[in-house]
Amino acid sequence: MAFARNAGTDFQVPIIDISTFTGGADIDRQSIARQVDLAASTVGFMQVVGHGIQPKVLDRFTAATDEFFALPESTKRKYSTPPHINRGYTPPRAEALANSLGIITAADLFEAFNIGVDPADHASPDLDPVDYAPTIFPSETTDFESAVTAWFGEARRVAHTMADIFALALHLPIDYFRQFTTHSLDVLRINNYQLPHPDVTLESEQMGMGAHTDYGIVTVLWADQVPGLEILDSQRVWHPVQPADGALLVNLGDALARWTNDRWISTMHRVAPPRVDGRLVPRRSAAFFHDGNPETVIACLPGCTGPGNPPRYEPVTVKEHITAKLRGSRGREPNPHAIREAARLTGSTS
Template sequence: MTSAETVNGILTIPTIDITPFVADDSDGEARAAIARAVDEAARTVGFLQITGHGIPDAVRDAFTAATDAFFALGPQAKRAYICPPPINRGYSPPKSESLATSLGITTAADLFEAFNVGTTAADYPELDLPAQEYAANVHPAEVPLFEAAVGAWFAEAGRVARTMTRVFALALGLPEDYFGRYTDHSIDVLRMNNYRLPSADAPLEPDQAGMGAHTDYGIVTVLWADQVPGLEILGSDGRWHPVQPADGALLVNLGDALARWTNDQWISTMHRVAPPRVGGELVPRRSAAYFHDGNTEAVIECLDVCTGPSRPPRYEPVTVGAHLAAKLAGSRARVPNPHAGREAARLTATPLAMPPPR
């Protein structure tokens, strides 16, 4: 399948088997077919799901068990791992963030809680990397296996993300290793999300979401998620379409950096997580997003293969670090981002997608 369609009210996004890239298969036609399928998905929906990713079930199971153990801790224990907003690490309590503010749009605080780990300066001792972007990780002492289990998933999801950048390069007609120069010390973050709500009948504010409407900030996101309703993609019809992953598949979506590199030839997917409901009742939901964002000093500017006399660049060049800082100041510090006009316009231009005025 190479295009999205709706079946029984659920958006069925393209499913692509990336085994030839994971197995380093030399079959050029098989790899070219995958690149063509990814290009079509990137142009039409910006979301796909991948099979053949090679992550063992045991790694996933240990990872989800460790994250479940952390989120089961009491509020006081979890709050000990809160980091200041500029440090994208540690614990974020419920209603402490608003993802829509990364677009410059003010809404009610989001319901999710999260825990972040990421690439650190210590991972690259030969480089003089900024401590804020490459901050040290914190790990909950109450969950002894957390660091090892989360670290194993971080490594596997990172491998998948880097594999996808090779596919992207081929899909754009570039050398397969093209993005390597921009990602050899990439700011990568793994965000573990829990949509635990106070009760099944908890009252919600009119515009409150599990996670507010946003585009992801970097190059590519590799997402594991429960098969529980909640994730929704904004379609070209201005409506939100539910998405659920297939058994064993990972969801992959493109971020702002790739949309900017491709001059909007590829889509940075607008998505949100509605308060998860089954049979009309609020239910728990979990996910884990690995964000592959690029080197802090890397300059994002429209690729020559995506520009021309009839398609001038739509974006000014910006470094990965500056772009991420503006986005994170919005979502984490609740400072509306003034630099996300093109992304925000996709939401504000479709009244059906906007929350009611506050």
């Protein structure tokens, strides 16, 4: 296991090579699982290499998304959706991610485009059309739908591999989490932090993306090697993190923290307004959220509770949890159900 160090801090995000997990020997899989267990229980973030996504897939993806975000805002807004539909375009200052924790802050600076799993992949009359709304892809770009869906597929493959690694790390059957993801609420959020002017004055404590924990099982994040992403440690200190060459940042969501009774960490993170030499600079990222089936009940795993360690969260379904979070961030309805997550942020220092 290698480590990515940040200048001026001892905070470490482990770099884990997963290339031998699929098709490798059992000893290799067990070694990777142990590394992931250590990262999940101490940091909640890891840098994953050996993921198998080819550079040309990323190059095509970033070219297509750059073309979209360069369109006039009036054109991009044609693809906006109501707050309860987790698809389409989100303009700058339309969300406040800290509200998902019940914490009121200034609106975030990022703009985004969300795509979700194709409803046709899970043809069933029982699927809620709100949860499985189709993505309306922009017609003004040349390769957006094809390039973005290609990245979606590759990120989903990595997320499934990580879920299998998580199962082994928790001493469960390797396919344990698959029963909860047969029609997972998977969403790819493509973020753009292109701000109006490098010397723009921001509101007090305004973030590129406000402090939050992710909602589901696992997040697979590609990001530019540009400052901005910050992780909150157990001492409530923020640390900057930039991805290593070729690495994807992988972090746990609330579902894993609740399943493991906080043995594993759903890490608080944010994106500060990206600056180089004091000036705001562009930054891009794409987060693939592997969240689980909406009816899945998130309740403490039997091996993660015992005498002196009772379950710390009430059981909740994936849909109930995500809906409350989205109502906070997108609908600006303070979330009263994230008390433990919000407590981690209280008293944090920069």
